Structure formats: structure tokens, C-alpha cells
Amino acid sequence: MRKAFPFSAIVGQTEMKQALLMAAVEPRLGGVMVFGDRGTGKSTAVRALAALLPPMMIVPGCRYSCAPVDSAPCIEGCRERAGKAVQQVPVPFVDLPLGATEDRVVGSLDLERALATGEKRFEPGLLAKANRGFLYIDEINLLEDHLVDLLLDVAVSGQNVVEREGLSIRHPARFILVGSGNPEEGELRPQLLDRFGLSVDVRTPTDIGDRIEIVKRCDAFDREPDAFCARFEDAEHKVVDQIAAARKRLPKVEVPDSILELGTRLCQAVGADGLRGELTLLRAARATAALAGKKLVAPHHLASVATLALRHRMRKNVLDDTGSTARIERAVAELVAA
Template sequence: MRTSHYPFSAIVGCDAEQLDDLGLSLVLTSVSPEIGGVLVRGEKGTAKSTAVRALTSLLPPVDVYQGDRFSVDPADPAQRSPDGPFEPGTAVESRPVRLVELPVGATEDRVLGSLHLEQALTHGRVAYEPGLLARAHRGLLYVDEVNLLHDHLVDLLLDAAATGRVTVERDGFSVEHAARFLLIGTMNPEEGELRPQLLDRFGLTAEVAAPREPEVRAEVVRRRMAHDADADAFAGRYREAEEALAERIALARKALGRVRLSEAALLKIAEVCAAYDVDGLRADIVTARTAVAHAAWEGRTSVTRADIRRAATLALPHRCRRNPFDAPGLDEDLLDRILGDEEPPPDPPEPPGPGGADDPADSGGPSESDGPSDAGGPSETEDPAETSGGEPDGRGEPSSPAEREPASAEREPIGSDGDAQESRPQPAGGSPARAPATAAAPYRTRLLTARGSGEGADGRRSRAVGVRGRRIGSTAPGRGSGGSLHLGETVRAAASRPRDGGRLRLHPRDLRVAVREGQETNLILFCVDASGSMAARRRMTEVKTAVLSLLLDAYRRRDKVGLVTFRGSGAELVLPPTRSVDTAAARLDELPAGGRTPLAEGLTEAARVLRRERLRDPRLRPLLLVVTDGRATGGPGAVGRAMAAADHVAGLGVTTVVVDGESGPLRLGLAARLAARLGADHMPVGEVSADALGSAVRERAA
């Protein structure tokens, strides 16, 4: 046994007799790779990566042709290697299953493969250098922090996972090779969510969290310290458990084809998936395959109610999210009601056909060679249900008229430094808070972009010059340049020099890389007024709905978001900039309102956050959204301090949009004046919706 990693059975919760969700999901997808991989979600420091790396030592070795870089199966004549063809007498060797790690910052060439530069420069031959997907064939492809993976790499994984093959057409060669691998991803939800398309490609999901029991935590620390003190001795203590676990996985693989999935069990699986209203049919297929694998793991020859239940708890939670801001999970009470207390009955025996009971042409039941893909439906590569995650259906309905405040709550006393709330008794903090208003269903928003062109990471919002997009020119490669070679401009640069002997010779100074224009991701910083002047329920509901809709747009465009609020006597960074847009939505839901309007403090705090983020990542361009009615209260000089803070923010050169929360027939227009001072665009809250903008344009055109 290989002991280079922390033993799998030494991880608390991964004992063979009592596997938790993490251990069981990894074991089942190892028993039946057709399940489609595992996504492990959890907070940092919960052994996610440790468990994945330890899994490789439990998997049986694979046979490959000696010297074959693409690891095709010698026993499968349908698999062809670009290094082949191999003669019948070619040596075959057995090697351990590979664990290939895909770095978040990998380039497309490294993933797909590229021109073999040594062969090209030394021998003048066009040769292909395989990428990570070729190396991962028949092994494990592990992506740590998979939610931070760039969109272009996500697209490559989606294509490979859907077809099981990789096709490369570039740099003068054409290569196609098999790429069937066990995809395992780990992520911390606090850093952002996955694209729905990639999320659906993971067969199973496991939620992990640190144990809260002191005894269990102490045992985890005890084992970790023992491993660090003497890794070999620690591995020796678990060698028998590791061997037993590896043998059980191998036996379950062999027994997989003998497990029968009855029509009643299959119908029950379909009933469960329909009850949870999941998109497409992939959930049914994965649940069926997982139930078959679980039965094989438990040593059963037919799928039972317990197998279906366990499969559903692993295959459905990440597919039940109707809204990107919904927390993943499964209503297990509903699951128990659907499954009931009775076991699904077995299929009745088939009457013998003309060729006898053993005639495969007339037999309606699965044969001994039938695998879980036959029992569970069409294969993944033939799956007609290509899901796209769907559109969210909202976070809640607006409050009923009976729950809203009377219309008089909108008509607050007007003064340069006064609020309706200031005359009311206030607690020690000086900022009374009303019960938080609830946002209505989000809508499609206008596209807000940063001015000019940036150089940030690939995204879907603002214009940027980078390594992806349409080619707009070329330049000499600089330090850290990641652009692809622009062959035409390279030859043109070489041709512009005097030639020796009439031959064109390339020198390093002739190299040119392509300059492309695409889109980048941005930092969307919300600065939200939660004071008394915004506290009327209808107004705050409208504002929260607009902010929620903008958050949903940021989720789709893979932006980083932050949230600053101001009310009472100061401002607060409620959510430091993060990729977790759903966390921002949760903070928005809990946002109280009331008290004075410290506009100056809000703008000052926003400026502080922007300066700090600029130091952390100078390429990440910010977009500041100030949501306010423009009032500034809080004692003498509040208006002057607010204008000085606005001048300071304007000096940062940040693209700013003022979302005007003022409503009602009587408007002071203070937000428009603030926007002019900030050098920002002014947008009434009712015009945040793309549909509202379209209606306004159509009315003006008419």
C-alpha cells in the first residue's frame, strides 16, 4: 500500500463501518465512476483536500501500454491513443491511479495541451505535448477551490465531462484523445458559488463542517499530531484498515453488475426527483447509479429503500437550489414521506421466450453484465437533459398592504439636518432600528460597467484587454505576459529586418503575442443608506429589491462584492469584499433601518475599503454603487462633511453610480446633486430594472 498521504481510514468520519457524507460520497464514486464525481463544500480546515488525496491509495492500479502518455486501456480495443497504434505484443505495465491537480490559475494550453516547443525548436517537427486532461484519463482530476476557477477553464471541463474526449485544433496539429476521469472539487462557499452548469456536472455533493464536540475535535488533533511526528508509524497503525477498505471497494466494483434495480425502485427514484422539482433528468440518472453503487457497497444484490434514501441525500441537495442565494439542502421529512415504510417490490419473473429463459433477445431483465448505467438510464454522454441551472424564482413576495406602514410614513418632516426619526426616543447608540423590510422577487438589471478598459481577470462585465476575447493587435511579450503567439506579426517583424543569404530567420526579439479585448470581473461595492429617511417599508423594500437584483447580476458575472451601510451615528463594513454573493444577500436581508443619516461617514468608509482593495489587487477595478436619497443629517455641518467626503471619493477616479432611493410625489433631488459632486451617474431606483429602462426608451421613441 502507498502511504505518501494521510491514511483515508484515519480521517475521523471515514471509517469503513461508519462513513460520513464526505467519506461515503468519495467511496461510492470510486465504486461507480459513472456517477460523475464529487463536490465537497465546507469551511476551511475540515480535511477536504486531505480526504481527496488519501483516496488514491485505495483505488486498484490500472493497466497501460508502456510509454503511452494517454493511458488508454489495453483491454478496450475501442480506445485509441495518439501515441499508437500499439502492436499486439507491446509491453503492458500496471501503475497506480493518478491524482492530477488542476490549479485555479492554469492556462488553457496547460489543460488541453500545446505545441511541444523542444521538438519544434530543436528538430523542426510539429508535435503535441499532452495537457492535464490527458494525464487525468482513468484517474482523478482534483480542483481545489473549484469555485474560483476561471470561466474558460470551466468551459473546458464541461466539454470534457460531457463527451469524455478532448479535441485540440491549434498550432498546426489536430489531436483527439479520451479524457474520462473522476472529477472531484473542493470549495469554501464563503468565497463564492459555482456556475450552475458545472455544479450540475458533479454527481454527488458533500457538506462538511468542523465537529462541535470537544472529544471529537481532540481526537482529530491527536491523530494529526501523531502523523506529523512519525508518518510511517502512523500509517502502519492504519495499514490493515486501509487494505480492508481497498479490498471492499474492489469487491463492490466487481459486484456492481449483479445489482438489480427493479422497476418499482426506479419509479420511486423518479418520484423523489419529481417531488423536489429538479431541472432535467440527470438527477434521476445519478440517483439511480448511486443507489446501485450503495447496494453493491453494502453487499446487496438489489436496490432497497435505504439505498435510494442515501443516494438522494448525496445526489439532490445541490440540484434543489431554485435561487442562487438559497442554501443547499434537502427536506428529509419530505424524502421519508415519499419513500414510505415499504421496500420496493422486486420485478416479477419474465416468462421464457422462444429461445428459452436465458435468451438475451427475449429477456426483459438486466443481464449479469449490465452495469449501473444500463440500470439507471442513458449514459452521461447521451444524456438529453442538458441543464443550465435555471433562472431564480425570487426570494419572497412583497409584504401585503396590511403589513406595510401607512402612507403618511413616507411624508417625513423636511429639513437640512433633520429626520422624522430624530424626534423619537433613541437607545444609547442613537440609532433606533425598525424591523427589516423584506425584498421582493429580483429582476433583470441594467448592465453597469466601469469606465474605460482594464486588465483584470476574465469576467463578464467591463471591457478589458487580456488573453481572451477578440484579437485587436499584437505586442512584444513582456514580463509575465500570458498572451498567445501571434504568428503573423512575428513573421512580419522578422521580415522587416535585413536578411542574411535570403533566408528568413527568427530571433527572440521578433516574437509578438496577441492583444485581445474581452471582459473582466469587477469589485462591486455597495454603500447603502439604512437611515430613517429610507426606513419606510415600501421604500426600503424597493431599495432592497434593487440591491438584491444587482447582487444577482454580480453572481452571474462572477464579480466580487462588498457591502457598506450607514445609519445612526456611523458607517459599518457589513461584508468585506468577497466572492460569496449569497452571503451579501443574507446580510442585506438582516439589514435594519432607522436613525440619522451619516452620509459623510458612509462615503468615507467606502473610500477606505476601495483604497485597501486597490492595494491588494491593483488590476481589480471597482464599481461603487451608492444607494441613498441624498440626505445628510447628524448635527451641524453634516451636509458640508458629506460634500467633502464626496469630493474625496471623486478624487479616487472610481466609476460611481448613485441609485436614488427617493420616492413619492414630493422629491428634493438631493441624490442628483450628490451624483454631480461625485462625478457619478444618477439612476432612480425604479430604473435599475432593464425592463424599466426599455420601457422608458420606447416611450421616448414614440
Template sequence: MPLQYPFSAVLGCAADALDDLGLSLVLTAVSPRIGGVLVRGEKGTAKSTAVRALAAVLPPIDVHTGDRFSADPADPDASSPDGPFAPGTARTTRPVRLVELPVGTTEDRVLGSLHLERALSHGKVEYEPGLLARAHRGILYVDEVNLLHDHLVDLLLDAAASGRVGVERDGVSVEHDARFVLIGTMNPEEGELRPQLLDRFGLTVEVAAPRDPALRAEVVRRRLGFDADPASFLARHQPAEQALRDRIGAARERLDAVRLTEAALLKIAEVCAAFEVDGMRADLVTARTAVAHAAWEGRDEVLRADIRRAALLTLPHRRRRNPFDAPGLDEELLDSVLGDEDPAPEPPPPPTPPDGDGPGRPEDAPGTDGAGEDTGAPSGGGASQPSGTAPVTAAAPYRPRLLTARGVGPGAAGRRSRALSDTGRRIGAAAPASAEGAGLHLVETLRAAATRQAARGRADAADGRIRLRAEDLRTAVREGREANLVLFCVDASGSMAARRRMKQVKTAVLSLLLDAYRRRDKVGLITFRGRRAELLLPPTHSVDVAAARLDRLPAGGRTPLAEGLLEAARVLNRERLRDPRLRSLLVVVTDGRATDGADAVARSLRAADHLAALDVTTTVVDSESGPLRLGLAARLAVRLRAEHLPVAEVSADTLAGAVRLRTTSTGAA
């Protein structure tokens, strides 16, 4: 097994110099009931390295020998489906596990399910533990958590909050403990988590690569030292690793004794109210984090510093009203609410405390290292803005009605159109397309094998095992929802530069971007102006980047319509090859005035014929206005086999409606 890069060697993760990343990981290890950590940041910022190294600095745990569910022998209330265990049962001390959950996993793998081999061979109903059972009292790590199916993220967060997992399926009824440190990492450029899921993570940290050359050099120096001689590198950092391990263990033991006074609790409520966070989860998580921070610092009472540090980790992602809001927290407002003094101390308790619960714990800059990833700043984007031009700003986005493709698609994971997928309601069963077909359907498999038992030499039930063959296997056919690619091809020439017209276009596109974010779609943006077309935004799930590019979109110059259509054809072809399951919708916003040469109109119509051959559902929004109308946009729509929508029927509310109308009436290619 390869040696793991040490946690204390990650820049910002030493016990005496923890940054937000290191502190958030340590605090959720001290108090798993905080609810886990979401680490957001660009590629190459040691997110995965720090998480994988955390397990090594956690104190080892005792388990019953042979217990697959890792029940705590010292906890009289702990139970295990493999138990009960007699008082003298052998015990084993082992390191804390780091369990990685693959993005493409299934619900059965997460929760556990019927042990298929023993059911088929011996007719026994036996439970096979899932990843949550294996992660009990350890760390459950999900890399690229933003790409995980939403229902699986909900399942993980529910288990992390309750500490229990119940399984009722396939004749199995099992309940077991599942208390673990949940950590997810993600790159926002690859798509965002829904706000509802963001709120379910206890802590969220934004990380970025250091810009100081000295720090960057130190990162490289450490990584080169580890690669050259891992054993010696680990030996040098062993004292620091042990110090972290001891301090985490001491903080865990101190946790129950930390006092959260009424004054401190009221101050936490004031902070959460000042930042207008929704619901009560923020107050509860901030209280738990402040208590854990006090325990980590060796204090027996929560102080102002604990509340402040907790708020910086628990509130930034909860104050985002929509994905276009910038993350972060107004520290001046935070300091103003907290004041300059610590909360009033709690009066000493009487010698004999009364029955019942008294005040106490509630019941229930970024680190990087040489992790083998390239470190760098996210690339800038957006069209260059000519001197003297100012892009028009979109109005507040509105919520468009559901846009769906007609029929049933092949099932790119998402939440929009009907599709055959790995999740959703079962509508039948079929032979798997390959030996790795997912979602094996036990009943249909046995039914397919039943009529062939005599031909395979099995006379009756006394013959023993059911005789299965590969041709008997059946997988569940499920209907769920899929994502789509919505590609906008927008005329940004001088004839579109009227502020009201461009404001309508930008607002509609921004609204569809927000809807696409909620439904896990991809969105792309092509603009054409001057003498060329530009793919301003390659198809992406990142609404932050999309909104920024759209906001900086200027207008002016000639109208190279043909170039815009040809660029759209190239993008659609490339995306179809990249992901054949992702159906596309093209929205062309133009006044039809091709003005980039004497043969501009003819070239535009030829480009339309080329694009139409791709059989992609298209809507042409005709923005032509004025007393003299050439009708080119209408001719363009005919050549594209597209829906034509005159400008008189377009407003900030009806552009999205035009897309919905076209999608539901003709379907998406």
C-alpha cells in the same frame, strides 16, 4: 516524496463508518460516471486531506509501457494516440494518479497543445498531452474550484461526462479517452459556483468541523501521531487501507451486475419530481449513485436504502433556485415519497433473454481530521440589533440590466465589463511584460523572428533551426470580461427607518448582489447610524453572507454621514492596494441629513472632498423627503463629482438603474 495522511484515518472515512464525505468519494471512485464530487465547507475541515488520500486506496491499474495516455490494456475498445500497441507490448502496473489542477491554469495546459520546442527546433507537429490525459483512469482534483474560470469548469465537467477529449488547434487533431474521478473543493465564504455549474457535479457534500470536544480531541490526537512518526502511523492503518482498496475493487466488479428495476427507477423519478429539480440530470445521477451504493454494500439489486442515500448526495444542490437559498434536503418529504417498503422486486429473467437491453443499470456527519489546518466555526456577523427594533425584510430580488464600466479595464477575472484578460477573443499580440507572460502566440513570435534570421547568421532554410531570442516572443492580447467592486454606503439612521424606504433600498441591494454573484463581482456594504460607520460586509464574493448581513440590517439613531464617507474611502483605498485591477463603483444611499454634531454638515462635505480625490465613480441616491428639504445630498453629489438622483425618481426597480446609468456614462475608477 512526503508520506500522505491515510484515507481511513480521516474521521468518517473508515470503510465501516463512512459519513457523507467519505461515502461520496468512495461512490464516485466505484462509478466515475456519477460525474464527480463537489465538497463545500469552511476552512480546516479536511477537504483537501481526504481527497489527496483517496488515490492511495484505489486499486492499481495496468498500462502499456511508455503510453502517455494510460489506455487500459484489458479493454479491447480502448485506444491511445501513442498506439496501436501489439499484443505482446510490455505492460506496467502503477498506482492511480492524483492530478491537481491549479486555479490559474490555462486551457492549453488542461487539454494539451502543440509541442512548442519540437515545432520550433525540428518543424514537427506533435501533440503535448495535457492534464486531462494524465488524469485518465485516475483522480482530477481542483482545490478552490469556485475560483476557477467558468469556461475551464465547463470544459472539465464536459470531459468528465463524456469520457473523451478532442483537441483541434495549432495544426493538431487528437482525440483520447479521459475518464477520471473529478473532485472539487471550495470554501463558500470565498464565493459560490453558478447554479448551472453546481448542477454539473454529480454529488455535493457540505462539511463542517465537529462541535463535540471528544471528536475534536480525536482529530488532534491522530494528526499529532502522524506528525510524530508518519511511517508507524501508516503501518497501523495499512490493514484498514487494504480493506478499503479491496472493497472498492469488489464494488467495481459487481457494478455491471447490479439491477435497477423498473419500480426502483420509477421511485427515483418520483423523488426528483417531488423536489422540483430542473432537467433530467438529477434522475440520471441519482440512478447511477444508487447502483454504485448497492454495489458498495454488496447487493445485486437497488433497494430503498440505496435510493435514499443517493438522493441525499445528488439533490440538495439541485433544488437551490438561487444562491440565497439554504442548502439541504427535507428528509421528511424524502421519506414520505420513498415510503416504508423497498421497490417491488423484478421478476426473474427468462432462461434465454431476448436480444436488446433489458432492465438494469442506466446506460449511459461530515468528516474532519488533523490536516494541518485550523478547525473552527465560521465567524458570525451582522450588526447588533437594539431592543425593540426589527429590521425590514427585502422583497424578492429582481434581475437588473447589465452594469458595465466604460472603456477597457485591466482584467480582474469576471463576467461584467470589457477588459484585457487571459481569456476571450484575441485582438492582437504584444511582447510579454515578463518572462512568464501567458498565452504565447506562435505565429506572431515566428513573424517577429523571421526578419532577424539573416542578422543572426542564418543564410537559408537549410541552416537548420530557427534562431529565436527573447525579444522575439509575443503573447496574445485578448479582450474578455472583468469583475468590479460595487461598494454600498447605506444610511441606516432614524430618518431612513421608514419601512417602505428601507425595503426599497434592501431590495435593490439584494438584486445587485444576485447580479454580482452571476458576474463574479465583489460586493461590500457599509452602514452608518448613531455615532459611527461600520463595514458590515467586507468586500466579498460570498452572496450567502452578504444576503444574511443585509437581512439583519436595522435602522435608527443619528446620521454620521462623514464617518460613512470616510469609511468608504478607507475600504476603497485598501481594496485598490490589494487588487489594483479591480475597478470600483460607490453607491451612497442617504437623505443628506448629517445630525451627529453641530459641525456635522461641514465635516460631511470635507469627507466628500477627500473621497472625490480617489476618482471613484459614485452615485448619490437622495432619499430626503418631506416639505422642508435642505438639499444637502445634492451638494454632496457635487462635492463627490457624483450622479445625483432625487428620491422621487427612486423605486425598488430604479436604484439598480441609477447604478447602471452612472457606470455606463462615466466609467468606473
């Protein structure tokens, strides 16, 4: 199996890496939407982070990657059969192709078994395989509308419900949703965009030195992947330790009322739609503090995530022709400095 490009070897793209690390620490953020030019390392970064995460524990043989400590019963009774046995597996990373059928995504009747034995058995789809891992959709703005509707339902409930062909199935489907796309090729439906916790803009590097270094690293990885990965082994271990420590610290991170008020004022100042902006700011700032080794969220933690959490939630202002990022930065400068 081909190795993944090391996460710590990615040159630049600080905002994208920050967003992915926060999503890995706090899955309730709702995932990451990455807009940007082609060939800027969007999918490389996501695959690198997924490969970097420590293995997760599952019930042996469970087709839905059920956690041994999960109190919710598995639809296949896997815990009853396995007893106290556990198994370590890599964190799932599932690519959802644009041409995938609905049956492939949500699951369907196992026709082979039905024809051979007459037994109706559910064959899990990509949503089941992605449970407790990453579901990655490249060019998500080109995804067919009926699949977008399915993703919206699952993103809200954390469950996949299948009612078809005489089957009635409900199974867990909680995953970190990561989408990427080029805005020039089509807009993403607002309903789906709103479900992403963080939004990242990625652009082609303009610094000559960075571009040369990227080419050199990509070429070295293609020619000798093992040797290249060995160069960044220590850096990768540091990222793993940082994520593990942040996950452990996260429940203990406190958010003062003053930070909640600052987040609300910021959302009002930029005209963010709904209340998901405040919730995302809270969770993202807490995750940032945890990654930094802090137990108390400070204003600068909130300021550092404001653009990521709010740029895709803003109403258009016909009297202000500046971009959403500039408007957020201006509001942050006024409120946080005050």
C-alpha cells in the same frame, strides 16, 4: 515520496467518505463536489482515496494511460508498438491549480522539439495525465470561466479536443472530477455544478472529542508517518477489498422498477431540475448496494444517497425557507416510509 494520510484514519466526515467511495466504484456518477469550511480534510480525503486504490494496468510508455483492453485506438499507436506488454502504475491524482494556463490544462505544441527538429509534436496537458484517475480542483468556484468551459466540454464527451498551432488532436480524458470550495468565497457556475454527480456539505466538527482526536492523528502523522500508517494498515486493506468487491459486483446489481418509480417521485417532490437527478440516484443507489454486498437495490439504499444526489439540483422555492437538505429529508421520510 511522502505518504498519503490513511483514508480510514479520517475522523468523521461520513458523508464525504461515502460519496468518494461511491465515485470510486461507479465512475459514471460524474464526480463529487465538496463544499465546506477550510481545514476540514477535503483534499486530504481525496488524496487518501486515490492512494488507496489498487494500481491500474496501462500500455507501457503510453502518455495517455491507455488501458490494454480498451478497443479504442490510441492516437500514438501505443498498442501496436507494445504488443501484449502491460505495465502497472498508480491511479493518477492530478491537481489543477487555479492559475493554470489553458495550454497547461489541454496540452500544446512541444516547442522544444519543434525548434530542434521542425517536427510538430503534441505535449499532453493535465487532462491527459488525469485520464482514468482523479482530477482535483481546490477552490473550484474561483476557477476562471474559460477553464470552466473547457471542463464542461470534456466532462460531457470524455475526450479532449485540441485544434491549435497546426495540431488536430483528440485523446481520451475520462476522470473522476472532484472539486472543493467554500461557498462564502463565490458561487460555482450552475452549468459546472450540474455536471457533478454528488454534492457534499462539510462542516467543522463541533464535538470536542472528535476535534481532539483529529489534532492527535494529524500530529502523529506529521511526526512519524510510517508508524502512523502502519496502525491503519489492516483497516486500509479492508477498504481496498470493499472497493474491489463492489466494482466486481456492480454490473450484477439489479434495480427493480419500484425503485425507479420511487426515485422519479422523489425528484418530482423536491423539484429537481432535469433528469440527471434520476440517473444519479440510480447509479448512486446501485453503487451503495454493491458496497454493502447486496445484489438488489432497496429503498433504504435510495434514501441514503438522496441528499448527496439532489441537493445541488433543486429549484429555489420562495415559499419554503428551509434548506435543500431539510426538504430532501422531508420528502424521503414521506415517500420511503409510504
